[in-house]
Amino acid sequence: MSEPDVLFCLHFLGGSARSWERLARALDGVPFCVPVDLPGFGDAAGTTGYSVAAMADHVAARIRTRAPARFGLVGHSMGAKVALALARRSEDGEPGLTGLTDLILISGSPPSPEPIPDERRAKMLAWIDADPETRRREARAFVTANVGQPLDAADEDRAVDDVLRAAPAAWTAWLKSGGREDWGRWIGVLRTPALILAGSADADLGEDAQAALMAPHLAHHRRVTVAGVGHLLPLERPAILAERLRAHFGDRPGQADPDAPAVPPAYAALIDSERVNSRLREALGARAAPDDPAYRPTALDPVELAILRAAMGRVVPVPNLDLAARLDRRLASGEGDGWRFSALPPDADAYRAALRTLDAAARAAHGRPFVILGGNDQDTLLTLCERAELTVPDMLGGRLDADRMRFWFEDLRADAVRLWLGHPAALARIGFSGIGAGGDRDGEIADGLPGFRAVGLDSPEAWEPRAAYEGTAR
Amino acid sequence: MNLEGMRAYREDESVDAVVVGTGAGGAPLIARLAAAGLKVVALEAGPNFTPERFAFDETLADEIYWTMERLSGGSTPEAFGANNSGTGVGGSTLHWGAFVPRADARDLRLHTESGMGVDWPLAYEDLRPFYERVERFLGVSGAQAYPWDAARRYPLPPVPRNGPAQIMAQACEARGIRWADAPAAVVSQDFQSEDGPRRNACINCGFCHQGCRNGAKASMDVTYLPFAVSRGAEIRAEAFVHGLERGADGRITGVVYRQDGQDRRQRCGTVFLCAGAVETPRLLLHLGLANSSGQVGRNYMGHVATQVWGTFPNAVRMNRGYPSSLITEDFIRPGADFAGGYLIQSLGVVPLTFGNAAARGRGLWGKPLLDYLDRYNHIAGIGINGETLPCDANVLTLSDELDARGMRKAHVSFGYSTNENRLNAHATAVMRGLWEEAGAEDIWVLERVAHTIGTCRMGRDGSSAVVDPQGRSFDIDNLWICDGSTFPSSLAANPALTIMALSLRSAEAFLAEGH
Numbered sequence: 001m002s003e004p005d006v007l008f009c010l011h012f013l014g015g016s017a018r019s020w021e022r023l024a025r026a027l028d029g030v031p032f033c034v035p036v037d038l039p040g041f042g043d044a045a046g047t048t049g050y051s052v053a054a055m056a057d058h059v060a061a062r063i064r065t066r067a068p069a070r071f072g073l074v075g076h077s078m079g080a081k082v083a084l085a086l087a088r089r090s091e092d093g094e095p096g097l098t099g100l101t102d103l104i105l106i107s108g109s110p111p112s113p114e115p116i117p118d119e120r121r122a123k124m125l126a127w128i129d130a131d132p133e134t135r136r137r138e139a140r141a142f143v144t145a146n147v148g149q150p151l152d153a154a155d156e157d158r159a160v161d162d163v164l165r166a167a168p169a170a171w172t173a174w175l176k177s178g179g180r181e182d183w184g185r186w187i188g189v190l191r192t193p194a195l196i197l198a199g200s201a202d203a204d205l206g207e208d209a210q211a212a213l214m215a216p217h218l219a220h221h222r223r224v225t226v227a228g229v230g231h232l233l234p235l236e237r238p239a240i241l242a243e244r245l246r247a248h249f250g251d252r253p254g255q256a257d258p259d260a261p262a263v264p265p266a267y268a269a270l271i272d273s274e275r276v277n278s279r280l281r282e283a284l285g286a287r288a289a290p291d292d293p294a295y296r297p298t299a300l301d302p303v304e305l306a307i308l309r310a311a312m313g314r315v316v317p318v319p320n321l322d323l324a325a326r327l328d329r330r331l332a333s334g335e336g337d338g339w340r341f342s343a344l345p346p347d348a349d350a351y352r353a354a355l356r357t358l359d360a361a362a363r364a365a366h367g368r369p370f371v372i373l374g375g376n377d378q379d380t381l382l383t384l385c386e387r388a389e390l391t392v393p394d395m396l397g398g399r400l401d402a403d404r405m406r407f408w409f410e411d412l413r414a415d416a417v418r419l420w421l422g423h424p425a426a427l428a429r430i431g432f433s434g435i436g437a438g439g440d441r442d443g444e445i446a447d448g449l450p451g452f453r454a455v456g457l458d459s460p461e462a463w464e465p466r467a468a469y470e471g472t473a474r
Numbered sequence: 475m476n477l478e479g480m481r482a483y484r485e486d487e488s489v490d491a492v493v494v495g496t497g498a499g500g501a502p503l504i505a506r507l508a509a510a511g512l513k514v515v516a517l518e519a520g521p522n523f524t525p526e527r528f529a530f531d532e533t534l535a536d537e538i539y540w541t542m543e544r545l546s547g548g549s550t551p552e553a554f555g556a557n558n559s560g561t562g563v564g565g566s567t568l569h570w571g572a573f574v575p576r577a578d579a580r581d582l583r584l585h586t587e588s589g590m591g592v593d594w595p596l597a598y599e600d601l602r603p604f605y606e607r608v609e610r611f612l613g614v615s616g617a618q619a620y621p622w623d624a625a626r627r628y629p630l631p632p633v634p635r636n637g638p639a640q641i642m643a644q645a646c647e648a649r650g651i652r653w654a655d656a657p658a659a660v661v662s663q664d665f666q667s668e669d670g671p672r673r674n675a676c677i678n679c680g681f682c683h684q685g686c687r688n689g690a691k692a693s694m695d696v697t698y699l700p701f702a703v704s705r706g707a708e709i710r711a712e713a714f715v716h717g718l719e720r721g722a723d724g725r726i727t728g729v730v731y732r733q734d735g736q737d738r739r740q741r742c743g744t745v746f747l748c749a750g751a752v753e754t755p756r757l758l759l760h761l762g763l764a765n766s767s768g769q770v771g772r773n774y775m776g777h778v779a780t781q782v783w784g785t786f787p788n789a790v791r792m793n794r795g796y797p798s799s800l801i802t803e804d805f806i807r808p809g810a811d812f813a814g815g816y817l818i819q820s821l822g823v824v825p826l827t828f829g830n831a832a833a834r835g836r837g838l839w840g841k842p843l844l845d846y847l848d849r850y851n852h853i854a855g856i857g858i859n860g861e862t863l864p865c866d867a868n869v870l871t872l873s874d875e876l877d878a879r880g881m882r883k884a885h886v887s888f889g890y891s892t893n894e895n896r897l898n899a900h901a902t903a904v905m906r907g908l909w910e911e912a913g914a915e916d917i918w919v920l921e922r923v924a925h926t927i928g929t930c931r932m933g934r935d936g937s938s939a940v941v942d943p944q945g946r947s948f949d950i951d952n953l954w955i956c957d958g959s960t961f962p963s964s965l966a967a968n969p970a971l972t973i974m975a976l977s978l979r980s981a982e983a984f985l986a987e988g989h
């Protein structure tokens with residue numbers, strides 16, 4: 001596939017359409033960049049409507065005016081959240097927005113509330129409508145604090161000017177509400193191929209935040225961290241950004257069909273044989289079907305689903321099987337297993353609280369989200385759960401105490417293994433012959449089912465499968 | 475089961491009896507009362523299945539479990555759902571293991587013997603004729619000479635010993651422990667159910683807990699219930715009872731139930747509550763009825779049901795064969811530092827049950843879990859069913875959480891006391907010893923609680939019991955309870971055969987009054 005015709009470029013808080021000039025030059029019209037001033041910024045400083053939805057409407061109008069057949073959305077920081085909202089509308093088939101081919105998210109503000117420390121937010125709110133001198137000083141401090149290496153003087157001056165051009169009300173609205181709006185569930189999981197870029201020197205929206213809060217919303221994405229860059233990649237390294245875009249258009253993520261655990265041919269033949277009844281064959285077939293990478297969770301939100309995927313990957317480490325999505329579907333169906341530990345809240349709530357607690361524990365212990373930790377560190381935290389030793393104070397985001405985390409982890413292990421062992425690849429792996437004890441028969445009570453003739457030790461029948469580790473030869 | 479051509483009663487007609495629940499407690503008496511010519515309507519919360527649904531798969535069998543949520547607390551929280559609670563026409567017998575030892579006579583007078591627990595208000599000899607009737611009617615297979623009861627003869631020859639049973643037999647032999655082919659309510663030969671279907675001999679498929687496809691296992695839907703329907707009983711499925719209407723004299727006049735989203739009422743002369751040891755007390759507590767003793771919900775019991783697992787060099791393939799085909803009752807009175815005792819059975823389980831045990835009970839996860847599951851075909855288990863004494867702290871109450879119908883969920887608090895802990899330690903050592911004797915490697919212990927028992931105890935005195943020795947409420951004379959909830963103590967034996975025997979006994983007592 002080739003480039004989109006047009007890239008609509010949405011700037012960061014305090015930026016403007018001008019922030020994209022150097023990228024546009026580097027791309028040289030392929031694709032053509034259409035930078036947009038968001039309401040309250042740049043030439044649109046006089047326009048109001050600062051919520052994410054209003055900003056998205058503003059951009060949607062621009063897209064409709066140009067009516068491109070194929071377009072990409074490039075969103076930087078604040079602009080990324082607007083781009084994500086538009087992508088959801090596009091994927092939902094909104095007229096005029098349907099040609100979306102790519103999402104480029106640069107140091108993006110995620111669908112869920114932006115993880116910015118309260119003091120920093122308070123400070124930014126304090127000076128934006130102060131006296132001109134303070135404003136100029138602080139605007140420069142803002143720009144310099146957000147880059148890895150100093151910009152050259154002219155670029156820095158233009159960036160400072162952009163900050164000062166912004167309507168203080170727009171600036172304040174983003175910090176107080178737009179950036180805190182929770183669009184996580186509504187945006188859900190997008191199918192559009194995405195490139196997630198982060199600067200290695202970005203404080204709040206660097207690679208960890210992108211992995212934990214952005215990536216879970218994008219079924220087909222590639223994450224790239226650019227060394228030495230802060231929060232303002234389009235200003236800091238436009239040439240590298242252009243290069244990354246071209247690489248993305250040349251090789252979009254998620255083009256291959258999804259994988260699923262393989263069912264060995266001999267076991268597949270048993271499933272197809274008349275020893276297996278149709279209802280079971282159909283169920284095994286459904287369980288063997290590949291999982292949709294863009295599965296949209298309903299009991300959990302996408303960020304929680306990602307934490308669950310990471311934990312599931314440690315509990316039942318089998319590739320290409322999305323046990324987390326299967327569990328979410330079960331939790332959402334409300335079909336419980338008939339009981340729960342009375343110490344825990346209802347199943348879906350318990351899962352949400354526990355996953356958030358696990359993530360908080362990772363942040364407390366390692367300063368990083370659970371999803372990005374190495375397997376050994378993840379295992380260490382899960383082992384603490386198992387021993388009822390995982391304690392995270394409320395103020396650090398702990399929602400369940402150590403005893404409850406132990407109960408939850410017991411439930412998780414059981415849920416994981418039950419889902420895995422329902423899969424025909426699992427049954428094949430352990431050499432389970434039970435599925436072949438009876439096929440279809442008419443009538444309420446079956447006549448003449450084969451069952452097992454010999455049931456004692458060391459008397460397998462010729463057709464019975466063997467466990468994978470024992471080899472297929474008999 | 476096939477309900478075509480079933481007799482139908484009008485709701486405004488006052489039938490002789492409404493039976494709530496069609497499991498082990500309900501079905502035998504529905505059959506007996508119908509056979510006596512009474513007008514009987516059975517109301518069952520679960521759906522009506524036919525064995526055609528049963529598909530040799532654990533996940534697909536979820537539909538036969540009671541999945542309305544219960545809250546489990548206490549120091550030994552018990553799992554419900556697939557662990558012990560079924561639903562549907564036939565109740566928990568759709569998925570039960572059909573392992574049917576009789577109660578040991580000594581267990582019924584445990585207090586006299588040991589000063590602990592309680593005595594039952596009836597003796598083994600009161601139960602024996604009913605045990606025999608049930609065993610004959612169901613077609614119980616078992617040892618032709620039962621080592622612990624010379625007088626006992628099972629109607630059918632035993633089902634074949636599977637891998638775990640062979641291992642346990644050898645180990646018992648080596649340690650001088652007596653063993654026998656287990657009594658199983660599974661027909662080892664083709665069997666014509668009286669006024670019911672022809673049931674095919676067990677095919678050794680190993681899926682008893684998921685529903686028997688060929689009628690070999692005695693679930694109520696292929697035994698007592700077809701008989702009941704043939705004698706004029708009506709069974710209404712998906713009918714959840716949530717109210718009892720009473721006249722000015724306090725006697726019950728009708729039963730209120732919800733079916734197809736609508737409340738309906740059936741007028742009746744007598745009600746038999748047979749909804750199991752969780753739903754029966756829950757309903758009574760919900761309605762505030764039959765509880766002048768304050769005993770409803772009290773003395774909840776689950777059996778000590780610890781299992782020991784091990785890995786063998788042999789191809790055990792424990793999924794094959796009737797799962798619990800060997801028994802020893804040598805430890806019903808081990809003469810140790812605790813009252814009562816336990817029986818031991820051999821165990822084979824299907825993969826999800828096994829994986830659940832390994833993940834929950836053994837605490838495995840990650841590669842060790844996958845590696846252990848790989849050994850499935852070489853693993854065999856052994857387990858007990860052990861006495862649990864009634865205890866004040868073990869109680870069923872209504873939680874503040876509501877279910878989808880707006881009824882408060884049951885909260886069950888359960889924990890072992892000293893006697894259970896001692897029994898458990900003894901049994902664990904014995905089972906470990908047997909598995910070591912048998913050459914098992916990688917032996918581990920699964921702590922487990924099984925069955926739902928107690929909460930509406932029977933007794934002779936209305937100030938300390940909910941029902942009399944026949945099962946009749948002390949407070950409301952046309953309300954009877956007939957299910958696992960009336961047990962004053964747990965007994966070492968698995969409960970269902972005794973529940974069925976008591977069910978027939980209640981029916982006879984009711985009929986003897988001239989109904």
Ligand SMILES: Cc1cc2nc3c(=O)[nH]c(=O)nc-3n(C[C@H](O)[C@H](O)[C@H](O)COP(=O)(O)OP(=O)(O)OC[C@H]3O[C@@H](n4cnc5c(N)ncnc54)[C@H](O)[C@@H]3O)c2cc1C
Nearest residue numbers: 495497499519558565566571572573715753957958968970
């Ligand atoms: C996996 C498993 C294996 C078992 N194996 C054995 C075994 O090998 N041997 C043994 O002796 N026992 C075994 N049991 C236990 C045995 O099945 C039960 O003890 C027995 O069935 C209990 O009988 P009951 O009448 O008390 O309740 P149930 O058989 O559970 O019947 C209660 C019925 O009432 C219905 N009901 C509940 N509430 C309402 C309401 N409000 N309105 C209408 N209907 C309602 C339910 O849907 C259910 O059908 C096993 C249980 C399980 C789960």
Ligand code: SF4
Nearest residue numbers: 676677679680682686
């Ligand atoms: S093992 Fe026998 S009794 Fe059990 S389900 Fe299979 S056929 Fe039925």
